[in-house]
Amino acid sequence: MTGFERPFVEIDDVSMRYGGTEGTLALRHTSMRIAKGEFVAVVGPSGCGKSTLMRLVTGLWPCSAGSVIVAGKEVDGPLSIAGMAFQAPTMLPWRTILQNVMLPLEVVEPHRRRLRGERSMYEEKARKLLALVGLAGFEDKTPHQLSGGMQQRASLCRALIHDPQLLMLDEPFGALDVFTREDLWVELQGVCNILKPTVVLVTHDLKEAVFLADRVMIMSARPGRIIAERTVPFPRPRALDLTYTQPFQELVHDLREHISAARRGEDMPVSPPGAITPGQEAPHAA
Ligand SMILES: Nc1ncnc2c1ncn2[C@@H]1O[C@H](COP(=O)(O)OP(=O)(O)OP(=O)(O)O)[C@@H](O)[C@H]1O
Numbered sequence: 001m002t003g004f005e006r007p008f009v010e011i012d013d014v015s016m017r018y019g020g021t022e023g024t025l026a027l028r029h030t031s032m033r034i035a036k037g038e039f040v041a042v043v044g045p046s047g048c049g050k051s052t053l054m055r056l057v058t059g060l061w062p063c064s065a066g067s068v069i070v071a072g073k074e075v076d077g078p079l080s081i082a083g084m085a086f087q088a089p090t091m092l093p094w095r096t097i098l099q100n101v102m103l104p105l106e107v108v109e110p111h112r113r114r115l116r117g118e119r120s121m122y123e124e125k126a127r128k129l130l131a132l133v134g135l136a137g138f139e140d141k142t143p144h145q146l147s148g149g150m151q152q153r154a155s156l157c158r159a160l161i162h163d164p165q166l167l168m169l170d171e172p173f174g175a176l177d178v179f180t181r182e183d184l185w186v187e188l189q190g191v192c193n194i195l196k197p198t199v200v201l202v203t204h205d206l207k208e209a210v211f212l213a214d215r216v217m218i219m220s221a222r223p224g225r226i227i228a229e230r231t232v233p234f235p236r237p238r239a240l241d242l243t244y245t246q247p248f249q250e251l252v253h254d255l256r257e258h259i260s261a262a263r264r265g266e267d268m269p270v271s272p273p274g275a276i277t278p279g280q281e282a283p284h285a286a
Helices: 050-057 097-101 111-115 119-132 148-160 178-195 206-212 240-244 246-263
Strands: 009-018 024-034 039-043 065-070 082-086 166-170 198-202 215-219 226-231
Touching: 009 050, 024 050, 024 065, 024 226, 039 050, 039 206, 050 065, 050 166, 050 198, 082 148, 097 119, 097 148, 111 119, 119 148, 119 178, 148 166, 148 178, 178 206, 178 240, 198 206, 206 240, 206 246, 215 246, 226 246, 240 246
Parallel strands: 039 198, 039 215, 082 166, 166 198
Antiparallel strands: 009 024, 009 065, 215 226
16 A cells, blocks of 8 residues: 555544434434545444444435545435345346346446347356355356345345445345355355455444454444554464364454443543454455
8 A cells, every 4th residue: 555545435433313403313413534445344333323323335325414425425315336235136027037137237337238239248257256155057047046145146136236435245144044144144254355456344243354354444333433443363265164263263252242332331441543353463454
């Protein structure tokens, strides 16, 4: 990195209230910086405003106060450079898996314009992505012919088909069994290593956060704000065996304590941003 590089995502003193002045205050004075290519996980008590934060960053909702800047531009509407995946894969049941994966290309420019003339190139790309997550051979199936885990893999491909610079994942593995979930962590890590998007992952699973992220941001109970962050020092690629090691479990435990305190409405002593767990070396984070 040369000199100062502007963060890719800049969330500045953002507040968000649903339903007018008497409505629910979901976020209060939340700030966050995310570097290009960085993988950030956001954890916090249930209902603290994590999904709200995702909606503000992707421009699906406007903030009530503060600003969100992505790639140097203030977000003032839905972001075409973002790909999204949620807990429910939400595949269109009448379309094949390949057609579902290609859906964003029918909406997002410049792909929309190019799709008619370059359909076979785009189809090839969708097939390659599906192969990358172990779904080669399932392109022509419909969603109901696939398991939940397979549908979630396909929804990851759909989030990535238009080469998003920003990948926003809101509990994407929350509905899956633990084995499928862990397989998908490894696959997501592999895909990110190749495509290198900037990623924001909202999750309740602290192991998932530590396994996947360069940095974990911890939110307070509602109204949410960032109360602490941890840099994850483990080198990549990470293997699942890492989750059984003591440093990994200590970091998960540390996060759990922060969230328990946040649920009780207490703030733990806040570590400086980017604090590193004692005895561990600095990460490669972007
Ligand atoms: N569309 C909406 N209208 C009114 N209130 C909302 C709306 N969406 C969310 N809220 C409220 O805002 C607060 C934050 O919700 P949000 O979904 O962002 O939290 P979360 O941290 O993602 O929750 P969870 O961990 O349970 O998924 C909650 O109190 C919720 O009830």
